[in-house]
Amino acid sequence: MTDGTDFRAALLLAAIRATGQVAPPRDTTVTARAAQAAAHAGRTLLELRGPAGTLPTLRLGWPTGSAPNDEHLADQLPPALPPVATLVWALCVKAAWPDPSVPLYPGLPFSAARIEEACSNLGADPKRVTSALERVLPEHALIVRAGRLLHLGPAAATLPDPVVAALRRGHHRLPEVPPEAPPPTQASDAPMPPLDLGPADTDPAPETGTDQIARSTVTALEAARGPLPPRHVTALADPHTKARIEQILQGTGRNLLHTPSGSWTTGYPDRVADALATAGIGTLPPTERAVLALVLIHTVALPRARGRHTHPHWNTTAHPVTANELARNRALSRTEIDKALRTLRATGMVDIAGGQGQYVPGQALQRLSPARAAALWEDLILAGRPGGHLARAITERRATHHADTLIPGESQ
Template sequence: MPTLVWGACLRAAWPRPELAPFPGGAFAREGIVSLCCQLGADRDAVERAVDRVLPEADLLAVDGDELRLGAAVAALPAVVVEGLRRGHHLLPALTAGAQAGDEPASVVPPYEVPTDVEPAHEAPDGYVMRSVVATLETARRPVPWGGLPMLGDPAMRSMVEQALLPCGRQLLRTADGNWVTGFCDPVVEALVDEGVGTLAAEDRAVLALVLLHTVAIPRAQGRHRHSRWTGEGHTVTLAALASNRKISKTSMRAALRRLRAAGMVAETTTGRYLPGPALDRMSEARSNLLWEDLILVGRPDGQLAAAIRRRRGLAVAVLSDGGVAESPTETDRR
């Protein structure tokens, strides 16, 4: 089903096969859904492909009711684009007036490569490298290994890393073998010192609550066995988060909106919250610091928390009742 839907999207955004398919033009969501349903597809399956499957693969970009081709299309090898050109006339087409823009749909004959032009066997390395970087930097979630097979080539991987380095970015691989980019640790330190791109105190507190409920507590109960923050599907409701009386429900709702926009928190269709895809962009060192923060918050008077404080050079104040006073964690200082 996603293949049919993407074929219709590709034809709608790319009416002239002699041109490059990316970025293409915008087209209407309802036109694609109606076309696929007319071809016998199940409407729920079509909508699922449009709203979730294709955007997650970066083959489609969604902006309300307007759709465009995703950044992954820019990374298609030249031989794939050439094959799509040859079969362009077979792609399902919207009827006249159903697609966005002034140009109506038309019957396009089979594309033929001019006799004086050599067929492209492979794209230049520079083009492939830029396409890979564009795909990784615009992807909301880690890109599966199969989505960027060119990164299996050490030479291409080195080119991508060298291209990212002047921007302060680095190529990262998740525990699942997927690809993602993130800031280099020295750049993170510099941005934090300047207060650039950091979360407000209230947003950090709400993020800590989400991680406690969806990661730390399930992990302590033996239900979270994945090393990634987004590796399990444990969720928490707004009502459970609001049981923390230090933050009002209104402020918490506003903080969750900001965290969702930043990709730090995601929301399911049932109104439950879980860690967001931006956490996958952290390096292993930054991820370990966040794990330590949860220890400092969850069990501040434990031996492990004391060892973390000593290593970080944090002062520990002992209260009159023998407890440990709250001290700023790594997340708080950022």
């Protein structure tokens, strides 16, 4: 990154990836630079204003022709919504978007009662419908609530063009929603259409074939649930194209990672990760961190201590742990553990293996940099045997390193 503005732009894009959306910075130069970096990576920076006069937010969308290609993602497609949540989402789209000839977003407001009635007519489980409306879809930013009404969420504004086109073609096949005139709303209560903050270069440099290949490879790496094998990212075998890919990723606050198994993925550079963590962006709450630690202790640390886990990989399905085993930790209730596991699964930190209730480390852990992975191993040592000699050595080394990096005169 050439200067502080470039780093702040990269950090802005990294924060959007970590949380889905962020407030626009006061410095419009940073936003403009971030829009340029996003365009190089095959994304577009959108400014959205939600219902009821909420503050604007920035999200990343997909310009025409840049959406992920399922063929490149192989078996690493992002996880889909559960069946009932998918049905509820389809009904929300139909209620908010009765006329497919107009843009999907922002759509019309609708009531939860209409969706619940439609789901009841289709025989859907009421509890799962309620969970989808109150938890699943809002967590994915597919819908938002404003007072008594629901609206399409900001994630609907960033759907790729092929997805919207497919919804438009199949609009007549979407389930019907019982008619009901929603309570009148003020114009300011409805979300505003997205504003594309794409680069405004008056004379952009002509795009080369290498740029196109690099951008599509970045799209695949960033969209994939886990690392991609070399046969699905053949462009990385060419040094020139690989260098261009690394340059594009650097502009978005990401870097290229080669996993121990020989696959490729992306992650946050340590400097970016440190800045995000310091700001509390994208970090796990205490309960989720505790449950993740328990999963790693049971599935990796203990098997490794017993000589049954000898490789450096986090992704292992050989030693799954059940929720019942995790619940033996009396410091957390079963309800807290189950809720934390849902969050960890949604973030890719934990996966299910061998059937419902068998948990293993998730694909997202393979996006850790070598330094972050080493620190996590040390954290497991500290959690498993905090009074041991190795734990004391780790604690002393970290304390010394922290003291060495303090600014002269800074309070400890």
